Structure formats: structure tokens, C-alpha cells
Amino acid sequence: MFDRARDKAEDLLESTGDRSKDLIGVGIGLPGPVERSAGRPVRLPTLPGWDGFDVAGYVSRAFPVPVLVDNDINLMALGEQRTFWPDTKNLLFIRVASGVGMGIISSGALQRGADGSAGDLGHVAVGRGSDMLCDCGNYGCLEALAGAPAVARSLTGSAEADVANLIVLGQRGDVRASTALRQAGRDIGSVLAGCVNMLNPSVVVVSGPIVEAGDSVLAGIREVVYKRSLPLATARLTIAKSQAMHDVGVIGAASMVAEHVLSPLAIENMLAAARLDDGAPVAVSA
Numbered sequence: 001m002f003d004r005a006r007d008k009a010e011d012l013l014e015s016t017g018d019r020s021k022d023l024i025g026v027g028i029g030l031p032g033p034v035e036r037s038a039g040r041p042v043r044l045p046t047l048p049g050w051d052g053f054d055v056a057g058y059v060s061r062a063f064p065v066p067v068l069v070d071n072d073i074n075l076m077a078l079g080e081q082r083t084f085w086p087d088t089k090n091l092l093f094i095r096v097a098s099g100v101g102m103g104i105i106s107s108g109a110l111q112r113g114a115d116g117s118a119g120d121l122g123h124v125a126v127g128r129g130s131d132m133l134c135d136c137g138n139y140g141c142l143e144a145l146a147g148a149p150a151v152a153r154s155l156t157g158s159a160e161a162d163v164a165n166l167i168v169l170g171q172r173g174d175v176r177a178s179t180a181l182r183q184a185g186r187d188i189g190s191v192l193a194g195c196v197n198m199l200n201p202s203v204v205v206v207s208g209p210i211v212e213a214g215d216s217v218l219a220g221i222r223e224v225v226y227k228r229s230l231p232l233a234t235a236r237l238t239i240a241k242s243q244a245m246h247d248v249g250v251i252g253a254a255s256m257v258a259e260h261v262l263s264p265l266a267i268e269n270m271l272a273a274a275r276l277d278d279g280a281p282v283a284v285s286a
Contacts, residue, residue, distance in 0.1 A: 010062070024261050026065060030044060032071065033115060039068070068253075078105070078252035080205050080244055081105050092195060098143075098148060123143060128187070142187060181220070188206075204237065
């Protein structure tokens with residue numbers, strides 16, 4: 001997997017010219033918790049066997065630049081906020097795909113939690129799903145009710161999940177599809193309302209395959225969040241669809257790298273290295 005990504009990156013760099021001058025860093029998003037300081041995934045449910053793999057170290061062998069690794073939803077949140085909501089310091093980014101995840105930006109900074117698992121909405125229990133078994137082994141998880149495959153299965157009544165067909169039906173205004181999508185939005189909203197009360201964001205951005213199926217999911221989310229959250233928490237709250245959609249993670253990874261490379265500490269270290277090359281005295285900082 002990483003070899004294919006590396007080869008593609010090398011091809012892109014070769015097409016731009018001198019790769020040594022073009023590349024300042026590499027940003028990577030992984031679908032699960034990440035030990036960011038070490039650049040290692042932690043118990044990725046979607047990538048069994050990759051737990052603890054030194055992603056940053058492996059990639060840096062091919063690209064001798066800073067390699068930064070984070071959860072993919074965090075990068076999407078960062079990309080959306082930096083690009084489309086730059087004046088918004090408190091933003092929640094929700095992605096509804098096979099699972100349901102959330103990126104949290106509070107006071108202008110990403111909040112990752114103690115072990116990188118902050119924002120895992122998909123495994124919060126929803127009351128009406130007490131008999132729905134989730135892949136994690138628990139019953140009633142939001143993912144088992146409102147994840148894109150779960151919504152598609154509820155529409156067909158079979159074990160197969162045709163998400164692409166669900167999107168087409170939703171875009172056409174099919175009544176059954178719209179009803180299923182609206183209910184998925186209500187389920188997401190029932191969990192999100194608590195997050196709005198606790199974190200008091202000014203913007204909630206929603207992304208993912210079933211959001212592309214029309215406005216039914218967004219309508220269901222708004223219906224419950226505005227009903228269940230405190231009036232003060234929703235007085236100036238905006239709930240909107242992602243404006244970047246498919247490219248938002250790439251934008252976030254680029255933003256993460258740029259902010260790292262241009263940070264005061266990174267610039268100090270770069271200047272210190274330049275002075276060392278010139279033979280000048282260098283002040284060492286921690």
C-alpha cells in the first residue's frame with residue numbers, strides 16, 4: 001500500500017521538475033487513531049496487522065523531509081476549516097461513510113484526545129438501535145444505524161450494501177431513500193446534539209457519500225440538533241455540507257505540513273542548520 005503511494009508520489013514529483021526543491025514535507029491521513037508524535041497507527045480496525053507500523057519512518061526513507069501522520073478525519077476537519085471557514089475557531093467536521101467520525105477544532109486547534117481517538121462518534125450508542133449489532137461487537141452503535149452501508153441495507157432489506165444506488169435514488173428524490181436518509185440524519189443528530197452542548201461550535205460541517213444523496217441527511221441532523229441542544233449553543237450555529245468534499249483530506253494534509261514547516265521552532269532549526277553549514281556559532285534550543 002505505502003509502496004504504491006510512494007511510487008505515485010515520485011511520479012508526480014518527477015513531472016514537476018527538481019524534486020529536491022519542490023518537496024518540503026509529506027502529510028499522510030490514516031483511517032483510525034494515530035500516535036501522532038511517532039507517526040504510527042494505533043489499532044486501526046480497517047487495516048488489521050498495521051498496528052504500530054512506523055509509517056513516518058518508512059516513508060521518510062524515500063523522502064528525506066518531515067513526514068507527518070494523522071487521522072484522516074482530523075485532516076479533513078483541518079482542510080475544511082483552513083480553506084472555507086478561516087475565521088471560525090470552533091468547528092466540528094462530521095464524515096458519514098462506512099463509519100461515522102468527527103474532527104474537532106476548538107479555539108483554532110485540532111483536538112485529538114489522550115490517545116488519538118477523540119471524535120469517534122460511530123460507536124456512541126443510539127437508543128432506537130438497541131437490537132442492531134455493530135462490527136465492534138456492541139449493540140446500538142451509531143455506525144450500525146447511520147453509516148452509509150447500514151442505510152443502504154435498510155433500504156433494500158438485504159445483507160448487501162449498494163451505497164452507489166442509494167446515492168442515485170436520493171438524488172432522484174425517491175421517497176423510500178429520502179426517508180431512510182432523513183432518519184440517518186436524525187440518528188446522527190441525536191449524538192451530535194450532545195457534542196454541540198459540550199463543545200459549543202459555531203459551525204458543523206457534514207461530509208461523506210450519503211451527504212451527496214441530497215439534503216435529507218442534513219435536514220435530519222438539523223431537525224434533531226436544533227431541537228435537542230440548548231438554545232444558547234445553537235443561537236449562532238451553522239450546520240452545512242462540506243464545500244471541498246472529495247479533496248478536503250488532501251487540503252488538510254497540505255495545511256498540516258505547511259504549518260509544521262513554517263512554525264517558529266522549525267524556522268529556528270532551519271536557520272541554526274544554515275549557520276552550522278557556514279561554520280558560524282549556533283545556539284542550541286530545546
